[in-house]
Amino acid sequence: MNDIASVVAPTSAASALRVIAVMNQKGGVGKTTTAVNLGAAMARLGRRVLMIDLDPQAHMTLHMGIDPTQLETSVYHVLTDDDVPVSDAVRIIHDGLAVLPSEVNLAGVETELAPKMVTGLAQRVLRAKLAPYLRGPQAPEVIVIDCPPSLGLLTINALTLAREVIVPMQAHFLALQGLGKLLETVALVRQAFNPDLTVSGVVLCMHESQTLLAGEVVADLTQFLEQGRQQDVPWRRAQLLAPPIRRNIKLAECPSFGKTIFDYAPACAGAQDYQQLAQSVLAMPQDAAS
Ligand SMILES: Nc1ncnc2c1ncn2[C@@H]1O[C@H](COP(=O)(O)OP(=O)(O)O)[C@@H](O)[C@H]1O
Ligand SMILES: [Mg+2]
Numbered sequence: 001m002n003d004i005a006s007v008v009a010p011t012s013a014a015s016a017l018r019v020i021a022v023m024n025q026k027g028g029v030g031k032t033t034t035a036v037n038l039g040a041a042m043a044r045l046g047r048r049v050l051m052i053d054l055d056p057q058a059h060m061t062l063h064m065g066i067d068p069t070q071l072e073t074s075v076y077h078v079l080t081d082d083d084v085p086v087s088d089a090v091r092i093i094h095d096g097l098a099v100l101p102s103e104v105n106l107a108g109v110e111t112e113l114a115p116k117m118v119t120g121l122a123q124r125v126l127r128a129k130l131a132p133y134l135r136g137p138q139a140p141e142v143i144v145i146d147c148p149p150s151l152g153l154l155t156i157n158a159l160t161l162a163r164e165v166i167v168p169m170q171a172h173f174l175a176l177q178g179l180g181k182l183l184e185t186v187a188l189v190r191q192a193f194n195p196d197l198t199v200s201g202v203v204l205c206m207h208e209s210q211t212l213l214a215g216e217v218v219a220d221l222t223q224f225l226e227q228g229r230q231q232d233v234p235w236r237r238a239q240l241l242a243p244p245i246r247r248n249i250k251l252a253e254c255p256s257f258g259k260t261i262f263d264y265a266p267a268c269a270g271a272q273d274y275q276q277l278a279q280s281v282l283a284m285p286q287d288a289a290s
Contacts, residue, residue, distance in 0.1 A: 016286050017134070019143045020200070021162035023186075026178055027149035030168040030205025032059040033251055034277075035146035037270070038166075040260035041278030042142050043097040050090070050140035052126075053102035054158050055148040061101040065258030066091055068103040076105045078129050079157070080112050086133040098138065110153045117153070123193055126157040151185045159189040164200040165234075166241070166281070171204050171217035176224060186234050199235035200284060203277060204244035242280055245273045 022035040035051060043049040053060035053075060058068035068074070073089040078100070092098050113122035121128075133139065145158045159165070165186055169175050183199065190197040202221060208214055221240060228235045245251075248270035254261050261271045 017141060017143070017163075018282075018286075019145070019161055019163045020281070021145045021147055021155075021158040021165050022168060023147040023155060023158065023165050023182065024167050024169060024178075025149055025151050025155070025182060026169075029170055030203070030245065031055075031149070032063060032146050032255075034166070034168045034203060034205060034245070034274075035144050036060055036063045036255075037251070037261050037274035038278055038281065039142070039144035040097065040262050041275045042144070042282065043094075044262060044275070045278060045282065046096070047141045047282070048096050048139070049142045049144065050098050050100065052100045052143060052145045052158075054106070054126075054154045055102055055146055056104055056107035056154075057148070058102040058104065058106075059255065060146040061099065061103070062258065063255040063260070064091075064093060064099045064101075066099065066101050068101060071101055071103050074103045074106070075100050075126075076103055076109065079106075079109050079125050086130055087136065087138065090133070090138070098140070106154070113153060120193065122153060123156050123189075124160050127161040130161060151181065155185070156189055156193075159186060159197060160193045162194070163196055164198050166200055167202045168205045169202055169221075170206050171208075171211075171214040171221075173213065173217075175217050176220055179224070183233070183235055190234050197234055199238040200281065201239040201241040203241045206247040207244035208247055209244065239284075241277060243273050243276050245270065245277065248273070 022031050024031055039049045039051045051060060061068045073084055075089060077084040078086055078089050086100060090098050090100050113125065116122035145162060147155045147158050167182065186197060186199060225238050228238065246269050248268055250265040250268040251261055251270035254264035257264055261274060265271060
C-alpha cells in the first residue's frame, strides 16, 4: 500500500514517527509561533524534524528565513502536480531541521483539488505525496504542520497525515468558542480517513497566568477536557500541555528576522517555555494513544 500507515504505525513507542498538526481555525492564537519553535526545540533535542507550512500566508516559511515569493517549488506544487515530489520542495535549514515551504498560490488549492473531493483523493494528497519521502534518506522523526486558520481542505490534509493534534489558544473571553467545531472536524477526519488521529492537548499561548480571566478560562478548559475522558472521542486523552507559553516580546520579534527563538534570543522566557514544551510533548506516552 502506497501509504504512510506502515511508517506511522509504531513498532515500538520509541521509534514511532510523530506527526503533529498545530491547529486552530482562529487566527492570531499562536499556531505559527508554536509550530516553528516547538519544531526547532525538538531538533535541538536531537530529533530529525520536518516542518510543513500549510498556510497560504506562508508565515512559517518567512519565520524560517525563506522568501515565499522566490520559491521554484513549494508545498503548492507538491499538492497540485503529480510530478513534483516532496524532496524537490523541501529546504534544509540545517542538519536535522527541514521545511516544506508555502506560498500564496496555496490559496488556490481548494479549488484545484475540488474535483478529487468526492473520491477522497483530495483529502489524502499530502499523505500520499509524503509517503516516498518518509522511506527515503531524509526521513524525519517528527513532522510539525502549521495549519491555516480555517477548517477547509488544507487543514483536512494536515489531519489526514497527522497522528496527533495540538491546539494553541489564548486564555481569552470566548477562547473555548470554536473548540467544539474544531474537535468535530478532528472526529470527522478520524472517522473518514485516519483512525489513529488523536488530540494530544491544548497549549496556552501569550499566557498571563496572574489575570483572573486566564484563571477562569483555564478552569473551564480543564472541565471541558475532563468531560471528554469518559467518551469515545479523539480528545479523550487531551491534556492542558505544560508549560503554558508566557507572553514574551522576543517571540513576537523573531519572525521578522527569519529566525527561531533559539537563534534569536536563546535565553529568553519564550525559548525556555518552548524547550520545556517540546520535552513534555516528546515524553507523552505513544502506545494506545487513541
Ligand atoms: N508567547 C507570545 N508572546 C508574545 N507574542 C506572541 C506570542 N506568541 C505569538 N505571538 C505573536 O502573536 C501574533 C500571532 O501569533 P501567530 O503564531 O502568528 O498566530 P497564528 O499562527 O495562530 O495566526 C504574532 O505576531 C506572534 O509573533
Ligand atoms: Mg499562522
